[in-house]
Amino acid sequence: MLKQIGLLAIAGMLVLSACSKKQQTNVEYGNQNQILFIANGDEPQALDPHITTGAPDFHVISSLFEGLISLDPKTLAVEPGAAASWDISEDQLTYTFHLQPQGKWSNGDPVTAQDFVYSWQRALSPALGNQYAYMMYYIENAEAFGKGEMTDFSQVGVKALDANTLQVKLNNPTPYFLQVLDHHTYYPVHPATIEKFGKMTDRVSPWTLPGNIVSNYAFKLKRWEINKVIEVEKNENYWDADVVKLKGIQFFPITQQQVEERAFRSGQVHLTYTPQLAIEKIATYEKENPEVLKKVLVYSNYFYIFNTTRKPFDDVRVRKALAYAVDREALVKRVTKGGEIPAYHFVPPDPAGHSPKSYFTYDVEKARALLAEAGFPNGEGFPAFDILFNTHDNHRKIALAIQQMWRDKLNIQANLMNQEWKVYLNTQQNLHYDVSRKAWIADYLDPSNFYELLLSYGGNNDTGWKNTEYDKLVEGAQREQDPQKRFELFEQANKIIADEMPVAPLYFMSDINLVRTNVKNWYQNVLHRHPYKTVYLETKAE
Amino acid sequence: MLKYIFFRLLAAIPVLFFVVLITFILVRMAPGGPFDEERAVPPQVLENLNKRYKLNDPIAVQFGDYLFNLLKGDFGPSYKYPSRTVTELIATGLPTTVELGLYALCFAALLGMISGVFAGLKPNTWQDYTFMSVAMIGICLPSFVLGPLLILLFGIQLEWLPVSGWGVSQGDKILPAITLGAAYAAYVARLTRGGMLEVMSQDYIRTARAKGVSNINVVVHHALRGALMPVIAFAGPAAAGLLSGSFVVETIYQIPGLGRFYLQAAFNRDYTMILGTTIFFASLIIFFNFIADILQAWMNPKLRQSLSK
Numbered sequence: 001m002l003k004q005i006g007l008l009a010i011a012g013m014l015v016l017s018a019c020s021k022k023q024q025t026n027v028e029y030g031n032q033n034q035i036l037f038i039a040n041g042d043e044p045q046a047l048d049p050h051i052t053t054g055a056p057d058f059h060v061i062s063s064l065f066e067g068l069i070s071l072d073p074k075t076l077a078v079e080p081g082a083a084a085s086w087d088i089s090e091d092q093l094t095y096t097f098h099l100q101p102q103g104k105w106s107n108g109d110p111v112t113a114q115d116f117v118y119s120w121q122r123a124l125s126p127a128l129g130n131q132y133a134y135m136m137y138y139i140e141n142a143e144a145f146g147k148g149e150m151t152d153f154s155q156v157g158v159k160a161l162d163a164n165t166l167q168v169k170l171n172n173p174t175p176y177f178l179q180v181l182d183h184h185t186y187y188p189v190h191p192a193t194i195e196k197f198g199k200m201t202d203r204v205s206p207w208t209l210p211g212n213i214v215s216n217y218a219f220k221l222k223r224w225e226i227n228k229v230i231e232v233e234k235n236e237n238y239w240d241a242d243v244v245k246l247k248g249i250q251f252f253p254i255t256q257q258q259v260e261e262r263a264f265r266s267g268q269v270h271l272t273y274t275p276q277l278a279i280e281k282i283a284t285y286e287k288e289n290p291e292v293l294k295k296v297l298v299y300s301n302y303f304y305i306f307n308t309t310r311k312p313f314d315d316v317r318v319r320k321a322l323a324y325a326v327d328r329e330a331l332v333k334r335v336t337k338g339g340e341i342p343a344y345h346f347v348p349p350d351p352a353g354h355s356p357k358s359y360f361t362y363d364v365e366k367a368r369a370l371l372a373e374a375g376f377p378n379g380e381g382f383p384a385f386d387i388l389f390n391t392h393d394n395h396r397k398i399a400l401a402i403q404q405m406w407r408d409k410l411n412i413q414a415n416l417m418n419q420e421w422k423v424y425l426n427t428q429q430n431l432h433y434d435v436s437r438k439a440w441i442a443d444y445l446d447p448s449n450f451y452e453l454l455l456s457y458g459g460n461n462d463t464g465w466k467n468t469e470y471d472k473l474v475e476g477a478q479r480e481q482d483p484q485k486r487f488e489l490f491e492q493a494n495k496i497i498a499d500e501m502p503v504a505p506l507y508f509m510s511d512i513n514l515v516r517t518n519v520k521n522w523y524q525n526v527l528h529r530h531p532y533k534t535v536y537l538e539t540k541a542e
Numbered sequence: 543m544l545k546y547i548f549f550r551l552l553a554a555i556p557v558l559f560f561v562v563l564i565t566f567i568l569v570r571m572a573p574g575g576p577f578d579e580e581r582a583v584p585p586q587v588l589e590n591l592n593k594r595y596k597l598n599d600p601i602a603v604q605f606g607d608y609l610f611n612l613l614k615g616d617f618g619p620s621y622k623y624p625s626r627t628v629t630e631l632i633a634t635g636l637p638t639t640v641e642l643g644l645y646a647l648c649f650a651a652l653l654g655m656i657s658g659v660f661a662g663l664k665p666n667t668w669q670d671y672t673f674m675s676v677a678m679i680g681i682c683l684p685s686f687v688l689g690p691l692l693i694l695l696f697g698i699q700l701e702w703l704p705v706s707g708w709g710v711s712q713g714d715k716i717l718p719a720i721t722l723g724a725a726y727a728a729y730v731a732r733l734t735r736g737g738m739l740e741v742m743s744q745d746y747i748r749t750a751r752a753k754g755v756s757n758i759n760v761v762v763h764h765a766l767r768g769a770l771m772p773v774i775a776f777a778g779p780a781a782a783g784l785l786s787g788s789f790v791v792e793t794i795y796q797i798p799g800l801g802r803f804y805l806q807a808a809f810n811r812d813y814t815m816i817l818g819t820t821i822f823f824a825s826l827i828i829f830f831n832f833i834a835d836i837l838q839a840w841m842n843p844k845l846r847q848s849l850s851k
Contacts, residue, residue, distance in 0.1 A: 026711060043806070045622050053579055129591040131583050147586045203594060204619045206626075226623065226634050227798030227806075228708060254706060254796050262705045266697055422574025422811050429582065459582030 025267030026250075031518060031539050034247040036532075039260045041274040043227050043253035047208040049187040050123040050130045055528075058184055059273055060251055063232050063532050064215035065187040068097050068116070068166070069178055073523045073531050076351070076445055078178045082111055082188065082216060083166070092173035092481055097166040102239040105190050106220040113160035118200070119188040121153045127201035132185040135443070138177055140169040173481045176446035182529070183443055190214040218244045218533040227253055238533075245536035257393075264292075264514045270537070271515040271522070279394055282337050282512065292514050295339040296524030300441040300509040301348050301450065302340075304387070304402070307431050308502050309464035312383065316500055317374040322435070323504035324360055324367035325409045326402055331506060335401045336394070338512045343505035346497045347450040347490070351526055354447045354487045359498035364409045371410055379411030385434035386417035390424035395437055398506070428462045438462070439509065445527060447490050448478055454502060465502035547836065554828045561824040562612070562817065566605055569816050576621040576811040595621065608817070617818035622810045628818035635800035636822075638708055642791070642799055643784040645715055646723030650780070654727040655773065658734020659761065662769065665739055673731060680728030689721040689794035706796040718795045722788055726780050730773055737769030744768070778834025785830075786823045 026037045044057035049065055052058070070081035083097040103111035120139075123130050126148040137143040140157030144150040157169030170177060180186070193214045194200055197207040206212055213221045218241070219232035233248040235241065252269060254260045257278040263269050277285070277293075285293040306313040306322070313319055328342030341348075344358035368378070376382040387403060389395035396418065403414045414435070419427060428436050440460075442449040451474045452458055456466035470493055477489035497503065511528055518538040522530055577583050577591050592598045596607065611618060617628035626634075654677075661673040696717060697705035704714040741747065742765055750764050789801030796802075800819060807815035 046624050048625070051624055053581070126586060126590050127594070129587050129594060131577075131579065131581070131587055133587060134584055148590075203591075203624050204627075205624070208625050225798060226626075226631065227796075227802055252707065252796070256793075256796075259706050259794070259796055262693065262698065263707075266701065266705050268704060268707065268711065421809065422572070422578055425578045425580065426573040426575075429578070459584060 027267040027270055027516065030250075030270060031537050034245060034537055036246055036249045036271075036519070036535065036537060037269040038249060038251050039254045039263050039269040039272045039274070040230075040251040041253070041260075042255050044230070047213065047221065047224070047230075048205075049184040049189065050119070050128060050132075051203060052184065053131050056251075056253065056273075060230050060232070061184050061187070062217070062529075063219045063249055064213070064217050064221060065184070065189075066217040067181050067183070067186045067188075068099075069181045070531055071179075071182050071527070071529050073521065073525060073529065073534065076525055076527055076529065078182075081182075082116075086178075092175075093170050095168045095170070095177065096161070097168070099164045099166065100239045101164065103216065104237040104239060105214045105216050106235045106237055107190070107214045108237055109190065109192070109214070110163070111188065111216050112163045113166040114163065115188045115191055116166050117158050117160050118191040118194075120158050120186070121156070122189065122194070122200050123185050124153075124156070125201045129203055130185060132183070135180060135183050135185045138170050138172070138174045138180065140171055143171075172479045174478070175481060175483065175486070176444055176448070179444040179446065188216060190216075219246075219249060222248065229253075240533060244533050246532065249532065261514070270519050272513050274513075277338070277512040277514065279335075279337055279397065285514070291517050294511075294513045294515045294524050296511050297339070297341060297348075297526060298441060298509055298511045298528055299348055299351070299445065299449070299526040300439065301343055301346065302398075302437070302439045302506050302509050303343070303346065304504040304506060305428075305436050305438050305463045306502055306504070307433055307435070307464055309431055310434060312374065312376070313385075313434060315374050317370040318376075319501040319504070320360070321367040321370040321374065321410065322406065323501050324363045324370070326405055326504065326506065327362050328507060329362070330405075331398065331401055335397050336507065339510045340507040341510075343507050345494055346454075346503055346505045347447050347494060348508040350445070350447050352445055353483060354490055356447075356491060356494040359495060367410060371412075376412070382410075382412040384413040384415060386415050388417045388419065388424065388427060388433040388436035390421045390437075391418055399437065402506075431462065431464050436462070438503075441509070442527065447487075448474070451477070451490060451493050454497065463502040465500065467496060467500060470496045470500075543839065546839065550832055550835065554832070557828060558821065558824060562609070562821060563605070565817055565820045566608065569811070569813050570601060572811065574811055576813060578811070595619075612821075617821075618814035620807075620812055620815045622807070622812040622815065628814050631803055631815060632800060632818060632822055635798060635803045638797060639785055639788055639792070639799035639801060642708075642715070642718055642722060642788055642797060643781065645719035646726065646784050646788075647777075647781060649719050649723035650726035650730050650784075651773075651777075653723075654730025655734050655770065657727075658731040658773075659738055659766070659769070661731065662735040662738025662742065663761065665735075670735075674735065677728035677731040680724045680731075683724070685721050685725070685790045686794065688724055689717070689791060692717050692721060693794075708795070708797040708799075714795075718791050718797055721794070722784060722791045726784065729776065729780070733772045733776055734769060737772050738765060741765045741768040775834065775838055778830045778837060782827045782830030785826055 030037050040059050041056040042054065044052065044060050045054060046052045046057060047061055049061050052061060066081045068081055068083040069078050072079050082099055082103055084100045085098045087096045099111060099113060105111060120136065122128060124133050124136055124142055124146045126146065133146045137146065141150060141155045145153060145156050159167045161167050193207050193212065197212060198205040210221050210224050218235055218238045220235040222233045223229065223231040230251040231248060234244055238244065254263055260272050260274060261278060261281050264272055306319045308314055332340040332342055344361055345356040347356050349355045371379060387399045389399050399416050403416060406412050406414050427433050440450060440453060453460050454470065455461060455474060456471050473489050473493040477486045480486040480489060511524065515522055520536050520538050521534040577588060596604060619627050620631055623631065657673040661670040664670050693705045696703045703717050704711045707714050747760060747764055750760050788799055789805045792799040792802040793805060804819040807819060
């Protein structure tokens with residue numbers, strides 16, 4: 001009998017050893033063949049730049065399509081993309097773009113100004129249901145067209161002056177308009193391909209599937225197997241193909257942080273692309289493999305919002321007391337541990353110049369005094385309330401820490417309320433919560449991204465807080481051309497947030513990725529933008 | 543027998559109808575819609591999307607439309623993946639799930655039968671206790687515990703096998719198949735052991751031994767056939783369970799199977815995808831149970847006779 005068991009064990013070992021570590025990993029194969037393997041978080045819902053909304057989608061789409069401008073991976077400065085150059089009128093209202101003379105689609109067709117007109121009309125068309133159509137409302141009459149109040153697209157401020165020249169007219173001077181053009185909603189699509197597989201505004205269309213899609217950036221789609229892999233290969237028709245060293249990229253939809261980290265460790269991917277590594281892993285990598293751990297502050301914030309329509313959070317003293325009693329230094333050092341910066345103002349410092357002032361700090365005595373003033377001396381009589389967050393380890397850990405701080409410092413009881421993502425969104429948007437976690441990552445490099453969140457009429461203002469003075473200041477700043485005056489207006493808005501405290505800023509987030517050392521020209525930046533065309537793999541390092 | 547088959551098939555129709563009805567109602571009752579995002583969808587856009595997918599129609603009309611399309615074999619478009627229909631997505635995920643299920647079934651049958659036979663041949667010895675203890679652990683250990691343990695050992699510590707993916711690197715099918723098949727292997731082992739114990743005490747085995755037939759021949763040619771009858775009866779529900787219950791394993795190992803689509807559809811409130819996969823899995827379970835019943839009736843003359851009356 002023992003002999004038979006032994007034979008069985010040997011057979012099992014043979015099967016396993018057939019797959020032993022001697023075989024080539026993805027990373028080894030990629031290094032030899034200039035194929036980059038990326039853990040891309042989730043499965044993209046679409047590769048249609050006018051339909052998609054998620055970051056994993058953008059990571060793939062930005063390997064396929066190029067807008068009029070591109071961003072420098074190091075500095076995020078605007079540089080030529082599909083447009084070789086541009087002129088801006090003196091009144092800052094008219095932009096004239098001169099397209100790359102050699103600009104081609106992946107099927108060899110020239111990229112024309114008319115393609116952009118068609119694409120932008122499609123992106124704005126109400127029938128398509130583009131959730132980012134509002135990003136184009138800077139353009140003259142775009143909002144009216146996007147809302148279906150106007151049906152004649154020729155009235156919208158986009159015109160092809162000739163095959164190579166595109167003219168764009170804006171409603172107001174918008175200092176950051178060029179930055180915005182890097183957003184995927186402004187990317188061009190190939191009109192003939194769209195029409196081949198349906199109408200311009202067909203949401204359900206197979207035009208983005210492999211074999212169908214035609215794109216204009218450094219790579220073209222080769223394979224898309226849902227929940228398995230998306231593979232792109234070099235587009236030889238790209239106008240700047242000479243600088244592209246990578247032969248291809250493979251994106252894996254790995255949703256769990258732990259699985260993602262294991263995939264990196266076992267040589268399945270060159271880099272991870274989700275915003276944050278599992279907290280427990282950070283210290284180990286810092287100690288054992290600091291060279292692959294990439295931490296960078298992103299243009300983003302993590303904060304708690306108060307339901308200002310509910311008692312006792314309708315009282316600004318209560319909101320301030322809660323905000324002042326959070327030890328943010330301890331939070332980032334002992335809980336999040338990813339190099340985050342404690343936030344004492346709502347809007348993160350802007351690399352372009354806006355540095356909001358702090359009007360409060362961690363001050364337990366003041367918090368207690370405010371709470372007593374609001375009728376809750378030493379927290380007595382303060383009703384138990386819920387901290388709402390969506391299912392995620394990190395959110396739970398943060399909520400636990402803050403719950404403890406409020407209990408210890410203010411003697412008030414907060415309960416944790418964990419909800420699944422869609423339920424959480426529903427609860428938050430319908431103001432069925434007390435205190436809720438929220439975070440925001442900027443789409444472009446301008447403070448408007450954040451100040452807009454608290455506009456009285458803003459779709460993303462889930463606090464119930466309304467302040468017309470604040471609205472006027474933010475709207476004024478959006479129109480203002482003089483950077484200094486703009487920042488002054490934003491600063492006044494910042495002061496109002498601190499005075500009214502509809503939100504409690506907690507920290508400015510950092511991006512924590514694992515990147516192998518042989519991945520070159522992959523720069524961390526505050527917008528988490530990584531143009532692929534200059535990225536390559538150095539073979540010797542691995 | 544034919545009458546029995548006919549009525550069993552007929553009974554499947556109301557079962558499926560209620561599955562569709564209850565699922566339809568439940569998904570609509572769940573908070574949050576398919577287009578809810580962290581960045582609020584502008585009201586006009588939401589209105590257009592609802593219009594596009596006819597979500598503004600009364601719920602009864604929506605259900606009627608869905609049933610009508612279903613009768614035509616159309617599961618509708620996926621809300622999450624606008625470039626594909628639910629039928630296409632099921633067709634994409636199904637081969638992977640079937641493949642995984644087959645590997646797991648083979649693993650379960652092979653390991654379960656071999657260890658069951660060994661345990662059955664040496665009842666109440668240390669070998670028997672060892673095999674049955676391992677089988678008990680296999681039954682008790684859920685796949686979400688076993689999976690990470692196997693990954694830790696074979697993927698991270700020994701670096702023998704890849705830890706995620708499907709068909710993207712060599713050997714990436716071994717750990718998922720073991721994780722999924724372990725519990726079934728344990729069941730098969732216990733069933734085989736029981737069968738062996740029963741068969742080995744039969745007169746014809748004693749006769750065979752008295753005639754000088756070797757031990758191996760007795761087991762392979764005489765005992766095994768009878769001992770495996772309960773295992774064959776278990777194979778139908780096991781196959782259904784392996785196909786419909788793989789979503790945990792598919793999630794752990796990031797396998798692009800139907801189970802993972804099902805889970806994602808629920809999180810995304812992808813109404814048509816939830817309904818499509820539910821109907822598909824329900825049909826699968828009904829079908830396998832139906833086959834198991836027919837097989838049992840075919841193998842058991844007493845049951846067959848009672849059904850014929």
